[in-house]
Amino acid sequence: MRLKKNMKRSSARICTECKSDIPRGQKYGQKTKSIPYKQTSWTIDDRPKEEIPDWAWETVYFKDEFDFCEKCCIEKGWVA
Ligand SMILES: [Zn+2]
Numbered sequence: 001m002r003l004k005k006n007m008k009r010s011s012a013r014i015c016t017e018c019k020s021d022i023p024r025g026q027k028y029g030q031k032t033k034s035i036p037y038k039q040t041s042w043t044i045d046d047r048p049k050e051e052i053p054d055w056a057w058e059t060v061y062f063k064d065e066f067d068f069c070e071k072c073c074i075e076k077g078w079v080a
Contacts, residue, residue: 001029001078002029003028003029004028004029005025005027005028006027006028007025009024014067016067018069018071018072022067026069028067028073029068029069029072029073029079030065030066030068031068032063032064033063033065033066034061034062035062037061037062038057038059038060039058039060040052041058042056
């Protein structure tokens with residue numbers, strides 16, 4: 001992983017791991033995670049009133065980016 005420099009002026013970045021602020025000018029790392037969630041092919045209005053059977057659910061993934069401070073990246077062995 002390559003660390004980037006936090007150039008964001010407005011909202012502070014927060015380390016996903018230790019929850020500390022990553023101040024502007026500080027190095028940080030980013031990881032993309034795929035988060036699974038379940039959805040059905042029905043829209044809310046078409047949905048049967050009774051409980052939705054297991055087969056009707058499918059798992060889809062959406063990707064989200066997470067920020068980590070330099071210290072956590074090192075501790076996790078992502079950077080040398
Ligand atoms: Zn951290």
